[in-house]
Amino acid sequence: MNAELIAVGTEILLGQIVNTDAQVIAQGLSELGINVYYQTVVGDNPERLERAIIEAKNRADIIITTGGLGPTLDDLTKETLAKVFNKSLKLDEESLDEIKIFFDKLGKQMTPNNQKQAWLPEGCTVFKNEWGTAPGCGFESDSKYVIMLPGPPRECEPMFKKYAVPFLYPLAGGCIKSHNVRMFGIGESAMETKLHDLMQSMQNPTIAPYAKTSECFVRITAKAETEDEAEKMLQPVVEKVKQIIGDDVYGVDVDSLEQVAGRLLIKNNMTLSVAESCTGGLLSKRITDLAGASDYYMGGVCSYSNEVKMKVLGVKTETLEKYGAVSSQTAEEMAKGVAERLGTDVGVGITGIAGPGGGTIDKPVGLVYISVWINGKCITKKTNNTHGRDRVRNYAASVALDIIRRELE
């Protein structure tokens, strides 16, 4: 089975938005074991859309479209697909009711053009849109499978996962389940090298490596008759990956280092504060990206100037004079200082040179000291990342969270 994705939308052709729907769907299909050979983007133009659909029908088993399901006249995906597959559109009363309810909830009047969204190809499976107004759908015709999803990512992604994936299960032959094993402290190529033999030896489950800013992960996916069977196949592989990678694995099916560190702090009934120089509030921001961080996070100090390091955090003048602001000694006094002043169990201190300016031969751009005051001692790491300001800062913040994670685990 192979699928082709067609995104319908002039705003993508004009570069006003990025086609992120394609990534979400492509990842999902990859996990289902369905190959994607082509992705196409075409504007809201019926002739060119028809041409793209005919081409896709010739070369793929499954066509998945995104966009063009809305209420306006230039939304023509359903009409064009119906034409190519010789289907008529029928008013789906249930979908119409849903659209009316959606407008009621917003306290707005439904304009007549919104009715258009409830007209769907005869005999299709309707995909309810709980995140917007335009329903999606799926049908089989001429031995081809067609799926239509709305374009806005906040509608497309959940609808793909909730409705399109189950619609595709029978085509993929059974049930699919995945686990993500997340790592920090190991690079992508080192991870791939370590897992190479295992990845090569596996057909089902499969192991797919991914990298994102300063960390990487693998997604392990099993295909089976039932979810239980898939889970049984997954568990030994998850354990094997954890065993091979070791303590660089920080979690399975978790969202982020900040989430894992936060959970460990709660579990240990400990509170946290941070003192940041070069990261300038980024670590604090990442911690508080999570709702509920107030359970363990008391606050932080961004000590961008030396005065603030001394006045607010109590870093000693002699330390700054003798070792400089960018030193392990300053990082440690910041960590201890912020914990003492804000009255928390754990304190973080980060000081370094994020660049692009400010580097010297002794203290080059990318040099960062990260210290964590925890359980009565300072654990301090030095990093040297040369991948630009953003990555220097993000990496340093991650190292701080990782030190907490390793200490409390």
Next chain:
Amino acid sequence: MNAELIAVGTEILLGQIVNTDAQVIAQGLSELGINVYYQTVVGDNPERLERAIIEAKNRADIIITTGGLGPTLDDLTKETLAKVFNKSLKLDEESLDEIKIFFDKLGKQMTPNNQKQAWLPEGCTVFKNEWGTAPGCGFESDSKYVIMLPGPPRECEPMFKKYAVPFLYPLAGGCIKSHNVRMFGIGESAMETKLHDLMQSMQNPTIAPYAKTSECFVRITAKAETEDEAEKMLQPVVEKVKQIIGDDVYGVDVDSLEQVAGRLLIKNNMTLSVAESCTGGLLSKRITDLAGASDYYMGGVCSYSNEVKMKVLGVKTETLEKYGAVSSQTAEEMAKGVAERLGTDVGVGITGIAGPGGGTIDKPVGLVYISVWINGKCITKKTNNTHGRDRVRNYAASVALDIIRRELE
């Protein structure tokens, strides 16, 4: 003239990366007045790539490929394009030297497979790659124009702008110049309504509206024989847009509110500190995203708990008891408190409910008070954004920067 983009890369088909190159190129072509009717993504497979190229050759005047120029065996873009256009590949000595120099700089030995990257279609215009190893190129053949760019966005984007755009100028008929007018405090639809008549009335320059998180902008683009002429055409339109939108325009060709606020602080010889509750360090992070922020930014306090608000910022117990942590009174004491304690001219205080939890009927999720202590007074705004935690926080941080901007302008 119309163009088709072909991205070559199995990693896009697998959903491992998003095709951001397409957006950059599509935007650039849109500004050049070159239409894009189709974008295609195809894997590193010579037959399917050839099919996509032939299809593009049939329906477009210009073909722009990204990816598949690297040193490995599955990098086949050049070879396949050369085949379709009946061209031979020749070793370009200058490119080979550049690749050798690139490896020298990294202190690494060039492996022989890297030579492959210096083989280019005969008679092409070579696009030097100053950001990586694989050069790009452009050529004309069979009355079609072909451009090849490397896939990694950090190489593709600058090469498109530096080499591909000038290569395309003659096809677009002259010189293209743009200015971005950025706004805060006005929504996208209000902006479009205000500018509707002007946008409709213009052919050259054109005015294109864009929206990004909590702000919007228009790009005004003129096409002329020379850059000077284009600039002369642009200036009155920029002025007209500024006049219609009024003081919601915060800058022309600037990067962000934080940049504009920073420049104004430097100009006024003023220093800044911030106290953040619900934004949790996000404002501080955004300010310090900019290298050189230490010229005016002294630091900040994230007062996530009430204890920190009182102990570190000096917010009065009575204020918290009488009005609550989320109140204009607390925001003002935070703003004044942080300025006093960190010894800065300007202080920001932000307190609110970012959600999703923690809201009440009186103080719902999304309610945020933003206060700026500046020139001996507090300017305080209340916002009610209901678009989720991220946007509540980002909007509040932007409001703070916008208050500073409006006060100092």
